[in-house]
Amino acid sequence: MSREDDPSRPTAALLSALGRSTWPLVVPIAGLLLWWLGTKDKPASLVPPPVEVGRALWDLAAGGLYDDAFSATLPTHLVASVSRVYGGFLLAALIGVPLGLMIGRIAVVRSMFEPSLQILRPVPVTAWLPLAMILFGIGPRSAFFLVFLGAFYPVLVNTIFGVRSVDPRLFEAASMLGATSSAIFPKVVLPAALPSIFTGLRLGLGFAWVVIVVGEMTGVQTGLGAIIMEARQLSRTEIVIAGMVVIGIAGFISDQFV
Amino acid sequence: MPDALPILEIAGLSKTYKTRAGEIPALSNASLTIDKGEFVCLIGASGCGKSTLLRLIGGFETPTAGGVKMWDALVTGPGPDRGIVFQDYALFPWLTVRGNIAFGPKARGLSRKEVRAASDRFIEMVGLARFADAYPHQLSGGMRQRVAIARVLANDTQVILMDEPFGALDAMTRERLQEDLLELWQRTQLTVIFVTHAIEEAILLADRVVVMTPAPGRIQSDNHVALARPRDVASPEFNSVRRELSRLLVSHTTKPLTAARPLLRALP
Numbered sequence: 124m125s126r127e128d129d130p131s132r133p134t135a136a137l138l139s140a141l142g143r144s145t146w147p148l149v150v151p152i153a154g155l156l157l158w159w160l161g162t163k164d165k166p167a168s169l170v171p172p173p174v175e176v177g178r179a180l181w182d183l184a185a186g187g188l189y190d191d192a193f194s195a196t197l198p199t200h201l202v203a204s205v206s207r208v209y210g211g212f213l214l215a216a217l218i219g220v221p222l223g224l225m226i227g228r229i230a231v232v233r234s235m236f237e238p239s240l241q242i243l244r245p246v247p248v249t250a251w252l253p254l255a256m257i258l259f260g261i262g263p264r265s266a267f268f269l270v271f272l273g274a275f276y277p278v279l280v281n282t283i284f285g286v287r288s289v290d291p292r293l294f295e296a297a298s299m300l301g302a303t304s305s306a307i308f309p310k311v312v313l314p315a316a317l318p319s320i321f322t323g324l325r326l327g328l329g330f331a332w333v334v335i336v337v338g339e340m341t342g343v344q345t346g347l348g349a350i351i352m353e354a355r356q357l358s359r360t361e362i363v364i365a366g367m368v369v370i371g372i373a374g375f376i377s378d379q380f381v
Numbered sequence: 382m383p384d385a386l387p388i389l390e391i392a393g394l395s396k397t398y399k400t401r402a403g404e405i406p407a408l409s410n411a412s413l414t415i416d417k418g419e420f421v422c423l424i425g426a427s428g429c430g431k432s433t434l435l436r437l438i439g440g441f442e443t444p445t446a447g448g449v450k451m452w453d454a455l456v457t458g459p460g461p462d463r464g465i466v467f468q469d470y471a472l473f474p475w476l477t478v479r480g481n482i483a484f485g486p487k488a489r490g491l492s493r494k495e496v497r498a499a500s501d502r503f504i505e506m507v508g509l510a511r512f513a514d515a516y517p518h519q520l521s522g523g524m525r526q527r528v529a530i531a532r533v534l535a536n537d538t539q540v541i542l543m544d545e546p547f548g549a550l551d552a553m554t555r556e557r558l559q560e561d562l563l564e565l566w567q568r569t570q571l572t573v574i575f576v577t578h579a580i581e582e583a584i585l586l587a588d589r590v591v592v593m594t595p596a597p598g599r600i601q602s603d604n605h606v607a608l609a610r611p612r613d614v615a616s617p618e619f620n621s622v623r624r625e626l627s628r629l630l631v632s633h634t635t636k637p638l639t640a641a642r643p644l645l646r647a648l649p
Contacts, residue, residue, distance in 0.1 A: 290471070292467060292469065292471040293471055293473060295441055295459065295465070295467075295471070296465075296467070296471040296472075296473070296532075297484070297488075298458070298459040298460075299439065299441075299459045299460070299461070299463070299464060299465050299533075300461060300464070300484050300485035300488055300532065300533075300536060301460065301461040301485050301488040301489045301536060302484075302488040303488075306488060310484075310488070311473070314473070314475045314476075315473075315474075315475065317475070
């Protein structure tokens, strides 16, 4: 019987698709179950049960349940955070990629910049917070700067790596084939380094999401990080967790685009 | 009897590398004259300077002494007139077969139509028409080497430099490519300088076998192979040439060859 006539093939395909989409659900469902069991019948628990987080999430998004300062404010905060994440990331890419290309390619630029950059690299974004607020004041500009810092290093380091790890043979092949030395950069270095540059961009965007919470501790009024911090101070832990969930989903979606 | 200008004139060529461990004389006082259309093999053990000599001809290194002249003009750097085929192919991984072969013509500024015509012609010549849009990582070693050869040919190259090009391939692919290379050479009448450490390969392919010895790297002897083509690897004549070359390779002396070796005639 030929493959097209075989009646069990569509069923097999369906089953395998079902299998593929079921496995990823196992861990979250197990986690939710554990969480629910851990907070069941414990009214004094500091960790809110999943149902409460679900309600808080709903209220944040659509309102109508609690009618407090957080209700239906999710779109505003989401937009604010997304604009800072992408803004900071784009700035990091616009500076990090060209700088990385130059450091990778030109020895003099490398000797000038690399030691300083290596010293600054281990400093966590959190430690920059006070200085950022002094330099840029309270508000969105400091947040922007901190997000930029978070995204900058992955982009820079991966770009430099991409440029430096081009097989030297390819330069010889290119000049042997008649490429002038000015053509080597666009025709060989750039295409060869592109995969690493893209890795750097993905990592940079990911880091931008990670630091958005810290970035928004700079006294901004809107943003997912801002409401997480505010909710923490009010002991509204269910909103903290709801905020974390939104950041996780937003970060995941944005990674799909890069 | 060549009365025309030789295509390559190598005179007193030396290359010494300065390292922290001291000076390494990779090549010492090499002199060679090569005529257009010759197939010359450089053979020798590791460290004899054969790759260094090839790279100097290619213009990838500058000599410490002496020089290489092509058509009586000094070689100062790499260029399309001396194409090189590497052992590790050095194809551009982000370009297809066609893209790799078109790289040279594009770099020289040919029109789109000319680039297309050139790449088509040479893809066909090396038998890869079916794989024109494949990427290097999708090809076998033998196919990659064909692309490397086509890439060089597409540039109106006059001299093909080959640095142990078939070393990384299995025996059957190597044989196939050797046959194809000979056919290509006879058809295009290009000058070929082929580096290898395999005596059999050198005798099979070359008109001339230049034996090099190490410490310091130098040319020990320059020998014309007087076997009729196509050459039979299993014939007694082939084997007597092979024995003689083996002897030369380990002799490390500069004794000239005796006259009692008609099949392997020393060149003056």
